[in-house]
Amino acid sequence: MLNHEDNELLCRVGPGTPGGEMMRRFWHPACTSAQLPEPDCPPLRVRLLGENYVAFRDSSGQVGFLEELCMHRGASLxxxxxxxxxxxxxxxxxxxxxxxxxxxxxxxxDTKYAARLKAPAFPVREEGGVVWAYVGPKHLEPAFSRYAFMDVEPSHRVVLRINVGCxxxxxxxxxxxxxxxxVLHTNMARPGWKDDSFTRNPDVTNxxxxxSNDLEPTLKIEDTAFGFHYVALRKTNTPRVQNARVVPFIVPYGRIIPAPAFQFTVLEVPADDTHTSTFLVIHGNEPVNEDRIIELLGLDNPNYYNRQSCTFTASWADSFGQDRALMKENWTGLRGVEVEDAAIGLSQGPLYDRSREHLVPADQAVTRVRRILLEAVKRAGEGGPLRALGLDLRGVGACDSELEEGSRWQELLPSHRETPVA
Ligand code: FES
Ligand SMILES: [Fe+2]
Incomplete structure (x- = not known):
């Protein structure tokens, strides 16, 4: 569990809050490049860390990121x-x-009057199909962190944004x-669960x-320059061989999830205390089909996802569209990885108070996230250096492989050991 005070420290991200001050030390995804598709296209309202901004692409294609309200008398830009x-x-x-x-x-x-003024504009970068903004103190602006997905050609990458109300x-x-x-993703993770048989799902994009069918993975965790990485070790049918899934946590909210054909980089950007913009970038060595990914996530159903506004729209109003008749064959009565994840996140309420939970060893990585973020909040409060600022993250990834007894899981992704600065 996490006591109420620490829960508040981690979850509140508005201006002037300790968590918000920590978050403001990082560059954040503000919108996708596709949301500003061409020069002079309609501007976009962006809510980030409890404040409102406007993003626009000017006639030369350059993106601007300003406070939303006009500096004259406050109309929305x-x-x-x-x-x-x-x-x-x-x-x-x-x-x-x-x-x-x-x-x-x-x-x-009077042109001299205009020349004396400067509108509240923030540093912007456009990389990897994402528009990034820095809204923290000017003198603390860090170098820009690079991810592996920024280096692949655009056809080998799909960028999605999903706004979720928690x-x-x-x-x-x-x-x-x-x-x-x-468990939650039983139908995709363990086809055959109904008959207690296990066949691996052959979908290399999922x-x-x-x-493995093992529901009680053993977790091992190690801190890194970018946060930490951990392995989930599961039993296999081969003696002395385990299945090892390694996932990194990149401070303050990033992770990379492995599928056989692609890596899923996921950034949970706080819009405010009770809303999140999930940025999901899928990349690999071959072309990625956006419609196929949207279907895999369950977002091809308009009851769940508005592709225009990038919003996850299902709610308790219709029990997230859960089909209980389907639950004889389908574990959740839902369909799609993101639909299941977002429905669970929303079911915890807009801002979950962790002071009443009951943790088990399988929750160790969750505990480490909290510890590392609390440490970051404390260091930011002292004005000190933070983990994961300005790193070259191109060697950071995820994997799902076999691991023989006696082998070190850390050797599956040795590049995690040395993460260079950007
Ligand atoms: S020009 Fe007057 S409020 Fe913007
Ligand atoms: Fe999930």
Missing amino acids: ALGRVEEGGIRCLYHGWKFSAAGAVLETPNHA NYLQLVEGGEDSSHVG PAALA
């Missing part, structure tokens, strides 16, 4: 016109560049929790397709 190298407020026509220069103030045409830590903990995979 998300209603504005994006044209001729900037975004123009509808109310009195003030116009701002992506870098925050005040280009025009039509109701006070606190980010619930979704992070689901991702660092190997023992739920063989990260829930386990190689």
